[in-house]
Amino acid sequence: MNNAPTSPAELGDPLFSEGSSTISVQQSPAFSPLYQQIKALILQSLQSGEWKPSAAIPSEMELAARFKVSQGTVRKAIDELAAENLLVRRQGKGTFVATHAEQHVQYRFLRLFPNSGNLDSEGPAQREIIDCKRIRAPADIAKALAVRAGDPVLQVRRVLSFVGIPTILEDLWLPGTPFKGLTAERLRESNGPMYALFESEFGVRMVRAEEKIRAVLPDTDQCSLLKVKPAAPLLSVERTAFTYNDVPMELRRGMYLTDTHYYRNTLN
Amino acid sequence: MNNAPTSPAELGDPLFSEGSSTISVQQSPAFSPLYQQIKALILQSLQSGEWKPSAAIPSEMELAARFKVSQGTVRKAIDELAAENLLVRRQGKGTFVATHAEQHVQYRFLRLFPNSGNLDSEGPAQREIIDCKRIRAPADIAKALAVRAGDPVLQVRRVLSFVGIPTILEDLWLPGTPFKGLTAERLRESNGPMYALFESEFGVRMVRAEEKIRAVLPDTDQCSLLKVKPAAPLLSVERTAFTYNDVPMELRRGMYLTDTHYYRNTLN
DNA sequence: CAGTGGTCTAGACCACACT
DNA sequence: GTGTGGTCTAGACCACTGC
Numbered sequence: 001m002n003n004a005p006t007s008p009a010e011l012g013d014p015l016f017s018e019g020s021s022t023i024s025v026q027q028s029p030a031f032s033p034l035y036q037q038i039k040a041l042i043l044q045s046l047q048s049g050e051w052k053p054s055a056a057i058p059s060e061m062e063l064a065a066r067f068k069v070s071q072g073t074v075r076k077a078i079d080e081l082a083a084e085n086l087l088v089r090r091q092g093k094g095t096f097v098a099t100h101a102e103q104h105v106q107y108r109f110l111r112l113f114p115n116s117g118n119l120d121s122e123g124p125a126q127r128e129i130i131d132c133k134r135i136r137a138p139a140d141i142a143k144a145l146a147v148r149a150g151d152p153v154l155q156v157r158r159v160l161s162f163v164g165i166p167t168i169l170e171d172l173w174l175p176g177t178p179f180k181g182l183t184a185e186r187l188r189e190s191n192g193p194m195y196a197l198f199e200s201e202f203g204v205r206m207v208r209a210e211e212k213i214r215a216v217l218p219d220t221d222q223c224s225l226l227k228v229k230p231a232a233p234l235l236s237v238e239r240t241a242f243t244y245n246d247v248p249m250e251l252r253r254g255m256y257l258t259d260t261h262y263y264r265n266t267l268n
Numbered sequence: 269m270n271n272a273p274t275s276p277a278e279l280g281d282p283l284f285s286e287g288s289s290t291i292s293v294q295q296s297p298a299f300s301p302l303y304q305q306i307k308a309l310i311l312q313s314l315q316s317g318e319w320k321p322s323a324a325i326p327s328e329m330e331l332a333a334r335f336k337v338s339q340g341t342v343r344k345a346i347d348e349l350a351a352e353n354l355l356v357r358r359q360g361k362g363t364f365v366a367t368h369a370e371q372h373v374q375y376r377f378l379r380l381f382p383n384s385g386n387l388d389s390e391g392p393a394q395r396e397i398i399d400c401k402r403i404r405a406p407a408d409i410a411k412a413l414a415v416r417a418g419d420p421v422l423q424v425r426r427v428l429s430f431v432g433i434p435t436i437l438e439d440l441w442l443p444g445t446p447f448k449g450l451t452a453e454r455l456r457e458s459n460g461p462m463y464a465l466f467e468s469e470f471g472v473r474m475v476r477a478e479e480k481i482r483a484v485l486p487d488t489d490q491c492s493l494l495k496v497k498p499a500a501p502l503l504s505v506e507r508t509a510f511t512y513n514d515v516p517m518e519l520r521r522g523m524y525l526t527d528t529h530y531y532r533n534t535l536n
Numbered sequence: 537c538a539g540t541g542g543t544c545t546a547g548a549c550c551a552c553a554c555t
Numbered sequence: 556g557t558g559t560g561g562t563c564t565a566g567a568c569c570a571c572t573g574c
Contacts (some may be wrong), residue, residue: 017572059559069544083351085536091560092552108536161534209535214526215483215501220543233483234499239535258482265533267377267507268353299551301562327540339566359541360571
């Protein structure tokens with residue numbers, strides 16, 4: 001079989017004739033490898049919700065048949081998606097859509113660890129929703145969420161405590177439209193991580209995030225909520241979280257107490 | 269050719285007989301894929317200095333011949349090493365040993381960025397070596413460097429300034445033996461990143477690092493060196509840097525001014 | 537042009553999980 | 556046993572680099 005470059009074909013799509021020798025479908029420039037195209041197709045299925053979080057996607061052989069490429073090509077596409085934490089491979093079982101729920105690490109994006117002892121030694125965090133209201137987006141929030149200033153957004157404030165000690169104060173903003181119907185009640189009712197709730201209730205999967213970290217002093221509100229003195233330095237963590245296609249879906253400003261905990265980062 | 273599991277063979281090593289059908293050299297448990305064994309062999313050559321930083325390693329075909337495996341297996345081994353930033357692939361040219369020098373990013377492990385403008389907008393950092401002396405390792409330093417308390421270590425203090433503003437104060441400790449001969453002079457003479465000097469002068473390549481980040485207040489020395497008030501919160505960044513095989517080779521305690529800059533992290 | 541890494545295929549077999 | 560992902564091979568061709 002010749003392997004001149006061809007476009008991957010969805011089921012039932014017309015094929016380019018196999019026998020012909022040098023039909024160049026994609027020439028440089030703008031050459032994209034087959035496996036990248038397959039990756040994009042899989043990504044589409046993930047976005048469209050064809051495969052739900054924690055469900056298994058079709059086997060490599062099935063996908064190879066569907067896209068009319070070899071298993072190795074599908075494999076390379078899945079490899080990259082697994083490296084980006086969008087898929088999880090489990091030998092002997094299948095490939096699954098990654099999820100923020102039911103993962104071993106309770107908070108996938110939280111980089112705060114206790115000074116000593118492992119992560120679970122202090123048990124699960126206590127969560128308290130302070131506030132949850134609909135507001136019109138100020139300019140800076142709007143910019144971060146890629147909406148227009150004045151558009152409705154949800155503003156949430158909460159405190160996370162470890163072994164009873166308030167440690168994290170978070171303000172977060174969500175675009176109003178995708179999160180229509182989110183209330184303090186529903187936040188309080190949910191057990192798992194907030195991002196798990198976003199997945200199951202609003203179909204919004206956070207895929208990637210960027211954080212800007214600074215050392216700051218708290219304002220008076222923050223002092224009382226975290227029970228610290230005004231002179232106590234806090235770690236300011238401003239996170240923008242993205243869904244598929246780098247669409248921003250959350251802005252989060254956290255104040256971390258770093259006496260008993262530290263923010264861990266690994267450099268490669 | 270059968271592909272029953274075999275050990276990779278260095279040039280001249282005796283082979284396991286190819287024809288025999290079911291000689292199981294490595295059974296589960298402790299099964300290690302061939303490409304992992306190849307990866308370990310390549311790693312050895314990197315450690316031993318067989319291939320110097322920025323030099324090209326042998327081509328995939330050559331390595332495949334040397335290790336008596338297929339090109340695909342070598343490829344997978346190199347893929348992983350490239351993903352870990354130990355090797356750099358350049359299409360059409362070859363595969364090269366990664367280096368801290370001559371990289372596009374001046375400081376590969378520095379995560380501090382100006383609030384606005386890109387990285388180069390403020391030009392290169394100004395470096396000032398405050399101090400460099402030989403001391404006997406206190407307990408905490410010794411533990412981090414995996415040496416005995418009291419063993420000789422080098423202690424360096426320096427300030428980095430951007431557009432003339434002192435922004436980073438760093439104290440760092442290096443094990444005495446591998447860095448014998450390092451002086452303030454030699455640090456001042458060098459142009460590029462410190463890690464580039466370590467590579468070229470001491471044959472120590474930093475491969476990976478872990479950072480613990482906190483918000484703290486400066487002591488009086490730090491105040492004067494960074495020209496800040498005692499109440500100014502600073503970002504404390506404690507880094508342990510590792511060479512090959514996760515051997516710690518540096519402990520670095522940095523105080524970052526985060527008024528005009530921020531520490532950036534990306535979560536996947 | 538030759539040499540390098542990069543893509544793609546097809547087929548074989550191994551390790552693992554379920555039933 | 557069957558089906559899944561994981562490894563390994565061999566060979567072909569493509570894209571990029573530099574002589």
